[in-house]
Amino acid sequence: MGNIGASIRREREQRGWSQARLAREVCRAAGVVGEPVGRQEVSRWETGKRTPREWLPFIAAALGVPVEALRKPQTAAEPPLPTLADYLPDDDPLAALSAHTGRRIGAGQVADLKQRVHGLRLADDVLAGGDLMRPALRELRSAVRLYQEGTHSELTGRQLLVQIGELAQIAGWIASDAGQHAEAERIYRLGLSAAHRAEDSTLAGNLLGSLAYQRTNTGDLRAGIDMAQAALHSAEDAPPRARALYFDRVAWAHAKAGEAQPAMRALGEAGESLAQHGGEDEPDYLYWVDSGELQVMEARVFTELRRPLRAVPILRDVLGRYDATHARELALYLSWLSVAYADANEPEESAAVAERVISLSADVASERTAERVRVILSRLQEFPDVPEVSALLAEHETACMRQL
Incomplete structure (x- = not known):
């Protein structure tokens, strides 16, 4: 990446803008009708594949910096961001x-x-x-x-x-x-x-993003964030639904690390990317990435950040129309609803949902659902005097004893 491209990316990311947002702002600064500059063109500038010669003054104006600030070499001592090759x-x-x-x-x-x-x-x-x-x-x-x-x-x-x-x-x-x-x-x-x-950079981004998701969920939060960011930046030309998926993984990694603002920015970028989807060529494996899945991730992020009043309505809406044949995913999504109810100081509702999660998980050979059951039960330990909670905990303990 050349100095100009690196400077454009740095200034854009400092403002929390997406590449699509910068493209719109550049067109606005240039006073042009339509969008002769789009997200892919911004991606080419940032990766050094193209030099924005005639557009450079308008990029600087959109970012609110002098042109020379984009031309001068970066002097920051920060280590380079990880890339897919790492x-x-x-x-x-x-x-x-x-x-x-x-x-x-x-x-x-x-x-x-x-x-x-x-x-x-x-x-x-x-x-x-x-x-x-x-x-x-x-x-x-x-x-x-x-x-x-x-x-x-x-x-x-x-x-x-x-x-x-x-x-x-x-x-x-x-x-x-x-x-x-x-x-x-x-x-x-x-x-x-x-x-x-x-x-195939889109496929590589999906693989690295999947590994980032696992690292995040197993507690290696810094590696999860770095991998999710590297997956995103390595596939700048990926189709919209792929980028929406990559942004979702970035959002989740930041949420697990308790970093609310970057998590919320990534959620916004995911929604913006999905909105650009329409008729383009894309891999078959993106079939499941839709607005419902993005809503689920949004609710999960809100739950992880302990914002139950935002999470509960979204989860109830999505779960009201979810395919019941997908038992594992249904149990997982219900698990976040149960935790969100507990965070909202509604232990009775949390216990009722938890009972359904445990029932759905009983015959599912998934460590993910087993871990979510453990998370819920641990959270409900905070409400030992609530009859519905104490009954659920006692029943689960009895069931565990029978299995020994």
């Missing part, structure tokens, strides 16, 4: 068997693999990690062997790498849901290698 495996796990000597692989095998990957993704909507771990790993190993041992054209090889990356993302997600965090990280990094070799 998280690639030390040894490329896909390079060891790069001498292809096996059967010829063509478009048909790639199409079959793509169909199986999407089928696994759809299965994850209704089954938990403990149920899908074995088939997911089996598919991933098979796909890697297909790439390493077969012969194929450069285009087919790239398509295979993309499918390996997509498969690694869902397999890593499944492993994480099963509580196999070390295995999940290994799988995610394998996927990062595949996406990097395929030059």
